[in-house]
Amino acid sequence: MPNALGRLSVLLCLVAAAAVAGCGGDGRTPLVVYSPHGRDLLTVVEQAYEQTRPDVDVRWLDMGSQEVYDRIRSERANPQADVWFGGPATILARGAAEGLLAPSEPSWAAALDPADRHPEGLYYTLYQTPTIIVYNRDAIGEDEAPADWDDLLDERWHDEVVIRDPLASGTMRTIFGKILADSVIETGSTEAGFDWLRRLDGQTREYVHSPAVLHEKLTRQEGVLTLWEMTDTLSLIDRGAPIAYRFPASGTAVIQDSVGVVAGSDSEDEAEAFIDWLGSPEALGLAVAEAFRLPARDDLDAEVLAPWVADVQSRLRRAEVDWRMIEENGAAWMAEWDRAVRGQGGG
Amino acid sequence: MSAAGAGGKAPQLQSLMPWLVLAFLVWLVGYPLLVVAAEAFGIGSPGGGGPTTEAFQSFFTRADEWNAMWRTLWISVLSTLAAAAIGVPLGFLFERNEIPGRRLLGALVALPVALPPLVGVIAFLFLYGESGLAARGLQSLGLDVSWRLTGAWAILLVHAYSMYVYFYLFTRAGLSGQDGAAIEAAQSLGASRSQILFRVTLPRLRPALAGATLLTFMTSLGSFSAPYIFGGGFRVMTTQIVASKLNGELRMAYVETTMLALLAFASLLLLRKIDPGLDLASGARGTPPARRRLHSRGARIAAAAGGWVLAGVLLLPHATLILMSLVPPNTWTVEAFPPVLGLVNYGDLLSSAERLRPALNSLWMAAAATLAAVVVGVMAARLSLRRGGLPGRALEAMMTLPWAIPGTVFALALAAAMSVNAPWVGRFVLVGTLWILPLAYLVRSLPLTGRSIFAGLRQLDPRLEEAAASLGAGALRTVLQIVLPLLRPAVIAGAGLAFITMLGDFVTSIVLYTYDTRPISIEIQSSLRIQETGIAAAYGVLLMVLSAVAFIAWDDRAGGRL
Numbered sequence: 001m002p003n004a005l006g007r008l009s010v011l012l013c014l015v016a017a018a019a020v021a022g023c024g025g026d027g028r029t030p031l032v033v034y035s036p037h038g039r040d041l042l043t044v045v046e047q048a049y050e051q052t053r054p055d056v057d058v059r060w061l062d063m064g065s066q067e068v069y070d071r072i073r074s075e076r077a078n079p080q081a082d083v084w085f086g087g088p089a090t091i092l093a094r095g096a097a098e099g100l101l102a103p104s105e106p107s108w109a110a111a112l113d114p115a116d117r118h119p120e121g122l123y124y125t126l127y128q129t130p131t132i133i134v135y136n137r138d139a140i141g142e143d144e145a146p147a148d149w150d151d152l153l154d155e156r157w158h159d160e161v162v163i164r165d166p167l168a169s170g171t172m173r174t175i176f177g178k179i180l181a182d183s184v185i186e187t188g189s190t191e192a193g194f195d196w197l198r199r200l201d202g203q204t205r206e207y208v209h210s211p212a213v214l215h216e217k218l219t220r221q222e223g224v225l226t227l228w229e230m231t232d233t234l235s236l237i238d239r240g241a242p243i244a245y246r247f248p249a250s251g252t253a254v255i256q257d258s259v260g261v262v263a264g265s266d267s268e269d270e271a272e273a274f275i276d277w278l279g280s281p282e283a284l285g286l287a288v289a290e291a292f293r294l295p296a297r298d299d300l301d302a303e304v305l306a307p308w309v310a311d312v313q314s315r316l317r318r319a320e321v322d323w324r325m326i327e328e329n330g331a332a333w334m335a336e337w338d339r340a341v342r343g344q345g346g347g
Numbered sequence: 348m349s350a351a352g353a354g355g356k357a358p359q360l361q362s363l364m365p366w367l368v369l370a371f372l373v374w375l376v377g378y379p380l381l382v383v384a385a386e387a388f389g390i391g392s393p394g395g396g397g398p399t400t401e402a403f404q405s406f407f408t409r410a411d412e413w414n415a416m417w418r419t420l421w422i423s424v425l426s427t428l429a430a431a432a433i434g435v436p437l438g439f440l441f442e443r444n445e446i447p448g449r450r451l452l453g454a455l456v457a458l459p460v461a462l463p464p465l466v467g468v469i470a471f472l473f474l475y476g477e478s479g480l481a482a483r484g485l486q487s488l489g490l491d492v493s494w495r496l497t498g499a500w501a502i503l504l505v506h507a508y509s510m511y512v513y514f515y516l517f518t519r520a521g522l523s524g525q526d527g528a529a530i531e532a533a534q535s536l537g538a539s540r541s542q543i544l545f546r547v548t549l550p551r552l553r554p555a556l557a558g559a560t561l562l563t564f565m566t567s568l569g570s571f572s573a574p575y576i577f578g579g580g581f582r583v584m585t586t587q588i589v590a591s592k593l594n595g596e597l598r599m600a601y602v603e604t605t606m607l608a609l610l611a612f613a614s615l616l617l618l619r620k621i622d623p624g625l626d627l628a629s630g631a632r633g634t635p636p637a638r639r640r641l642h643s644r645g646a647r648i649a650a651a652a653g654g655w656v657l658a659g660v661l662l663l664p665h666a667t668l669i670l671m672s673l674v675p676p677n678t679w680t681v682e683a684f685p686p687v688l689g690l691v692n693y694g695d696l697l698s699s700a701e702r703l704r705p706a707l708n709s710l711w712m713a714a715a716a717t718l719a720a721v722v723v724g725v726m727a728a729r730l731s732l733r734r735g736g737l738p739g740r741a742l743e744a745m746m747t748l749p750w751a752i753p754g755t756v757f758a759l760a761l762a763a764a765m766s767v768n769a770p771w772v773g774r775f776v777l778v779g780t781l782w783i784l785p786l787a788y789l790v791r792s793l794p795l796t797g798r799s800i801f802a803g804l805r806q807l808d809p810r811l812e813e814a815a816a817s818l819g820a821g822a823l824r825t826v827l828q829i830v831l832p833l834l835r836p837a838v839i840a841g842a843g844l845a846f847i848t849m850l851g852d853f854v855t856s857i858v859l860y861t862y863d864t865r866p867i868s869i870e871i872q873s874s875l876r877i878q879e880t881g882i883a884a885a886y887g888v889l890l891m892v893l894s895a896v897a898f899i900a901w902d903d904r905a906g907g908r909l
Binding site: 019030032038039040047059061062063064065067070074075076077078080094105108167168206207210211212213215216219220221222232236238241242254331334335338339 | 409411473476477478495499570575590592593594595596668676677678679680681706720759762763766767776778779858860861862865872873874875876877878879880
């Protein structure tokens with residue numbers, strides 16, 4: 001035993017030494033970015049920014065948009081992140097209300113629609129993410145695919161819809177939130193909206209825990225339809241996934257994917273410079289070309305943008321969305337959905 | 348009590364020691380939970396407002412909360428029974444019979460423990476799911492079968508599969524520590540084999556079985572990955588907590604955590620009643636009974652073949668994970684078997700140092716936490732068993748409690764407690780530092796090392812230590828030269844499990860990791876999030892190989908004992 005313990009502690013010391021050696025900085029200023037954007041975009045952004053600013057070391061951590069909020073909130077006493085890069089504005093709004101964001105003033109703010117700017121400059125919309133209907137194109141022909149949200153309730157799609165667990169997903173929260181907000185605007189209460197969601201629940205084969213499983217199920221035709229967002233879908237199609245998508249005919253909620261400086265960051269100036277760069281034509285051009293992001297500012301020259309952008313802009317029908325209502329009631333609505341709708345649609 | 352011995356330590360320190368260790372454990376294990384409980388009542392939360400029972404009231408009036416409590420309980424009971432039904436017979440089979448290839452097979456059978464969380468459960472989905480390998484294989488044979496892997500049965504299947512290893516390992520460790528002379532004595536007195544089993548072997552196995560029961564039950568109570576992936580609307584407490592937390596109902600999440608902790612605590616007290624305690628420490632520890640040899644060549648071959656088939660079935664999820672890691676992105680759609688295989692995902696994984704960094708992080712953190720947990724475990728167990736009484740029971744409870752607390756929430760609690768700089772109330776800013784994650788791993792390792800060390804120590808004759816002391820050995824020397832060598836199977840069983848569990852830990856890490864400490868499981872989660880199932884599987888395989896190497900090395904160290 002002493003022998004085994006001895007060997008173990010030697011091993012442990014080696015590993016610890018390696019760990020400490022690996023943690024040492026290289027003299028560059030670290031810039032920590034929390035983001036739901038995924039490796040594709042984050043790698044591109046990191047490399048391009050470090051080329052422009054060789055004295056900065058961009059360190060990103062990739063996580064769900066709701067998790068970014070959770071983490072920043074739980075690290076409030078000792079903030080680790082400098083930049084909150086991505087997530088629906090409704091989630092950043094919550095962070096702003098809880099004092100998790102610091103004001104900034106990127107040079108491109110003036111090019112934004114006023115609705116895309118927080119009044120005190122706590123966050124700005126960088127990209128737009130339309131919500132869409134996605135289907136397996138091997139199983140459903142282009143002309144049979146549902147053309148609108150309501151078509152998802154058609155008898156023939158019974159048990160054919162798979163949905164990403166809505167509680168965890170900013171995208172699904174937006175889609176469901178819009179349906180409930182519309183219900184309030186049109187009828188004065190959420191009843192019709194919940195009724196619609198109950199019928200959708202009846203069509204739903206399964207709620208899955210992660211986008212990966214959602215994608216696997218669609219690909220393997222364990223369910224052939226889903227409600228999801230465009231950026232993700234375009235990059236999957238680009239990678240050869242057998243899926244296609246539709247912009248709903250009646251209009252679609254477009255998620256305002258936003259960015260802001262984390263309050264209490266060690267390097268607020270660096271964070272602001274980074275955000276300023278993210279909205280530059282150069283950085284947006286990269287995001288368009290490499291990661292299918294749709295820029296929020298609409299003053300960019302056509303040569304910055306890839307051809308797909310014009311195509312999407314021409315087909316996309318934006319719906320009016322009462323973001324304030326979703327922001328204020330979203331949590332309560334989703335809790336109600338979880339209790340009274342999930343699994344109750346008789347599917 | 349032999350007390351100070353030749354070392355001449357102050358008796359005051361000796362009597363203070365249990366309290367000091369207890370204070371440390373309370374600070375590390377209990378204190379963060381108290382913070383959570385206080386916040387459930389609205390005390391000390393940054394949001395302000397006075398104490399309130401509002402959240403508790405709404406908890407008690409909601410049917411879905413009661414359902415989740417009840418389901419957590421019966422899923423845990425059934426999981427424990429199923430795990431025991433598989434693990435105990437397997438333990439006997441491999442410990443008491445001389446089967447060709449016994450050592451290798453015996454190690455392979457324990458490998459479900461090396462199936463990484465999250466992606467391991469997803470491998471289950473690919474294997475036994477609706478359009479998994481099993482279903483498509485059967486369908487391609489012309490059989491008209493279909494099923495869906497969801498709900499309670501799916502959770503039970505995964506639990507039984509991944510948790511029988513606790514019973515298996517504890518049974519083997521317990522059996523290897525038994526004295527063959529007792530069995531020979533019983534035989535010479537004319538006892539039948541079943542009499543020996545029920546009157547001699549099993550009673551002596553009780554501490555080990557009690558330890559395994561407790562571990563399995565508590566693991567089920569806190570289990571997250573399987574209910575998360577298969578549960579859907581079938582909620583247990585852990586998924587209920589995460590749903591509340593994700594929905595921003597933080598106070599409700601704290602209430603649910605408090606209730607789950609109370610459920611765990613009640614179960615712990617109940618199971619402690621079954622645990623026989625010290626009564627079985629009689630009799631010197633000798634050589635374990637000789638293994639039964641199979642005399643006929645045919646029987647040996649049949650046993651070996653049966654063993655390999657069993658190992659094969661048990662390793663199917665691992666094989667599935669390896670297969671998944673070999674599938675290039677978007678090439679496997681409706682075929683029964685992937686049409687293209689390649690090493691693309693591994694190429695991606697090895698292409699940058701950044702992508703391998705998490706493996707190194709996981710290794711050093713798991714090793715540090717395990718070593719510390721063994722040290723704390725041996726100290727606490729010795730003090731608890733010697734001292735007995737209230738501090739003794741409290742020490743043991745503190746060692747066991749962390750296992751019942753869902754990792755995510757314990758991590759949140761630790762983060763909450765250690766995000767304020769107030770040393771006079773035991774709070775330091777550890778959030779965002781290198782140390783908070785290894786510290787959380789240490790807490791989560793304590794029940795694993797602690798239970799097996801407790802079980803091992805209970806089988807140890809205290810007179811051995813007294814003899815060492817009376818021969819002039821100091822306390823440290825007694826521990827190093829007498830206690831540890833005798834405890835070796837127990838320490839190895841516990842430490843091996845702890846190391847592997849922490850290597851793959853997901854739920855604690857997700858809350859507490861920083862850029863410098865991000866472990867493998869976080870990389871797996873990120874890959875799954877951006878739909879790189881193949882990369883996630885490749886990480887999973889890496890984790891599995893690391894765990895398996897660690898496990899077999901540990902197994903080897905035990906000299907074939909375990």
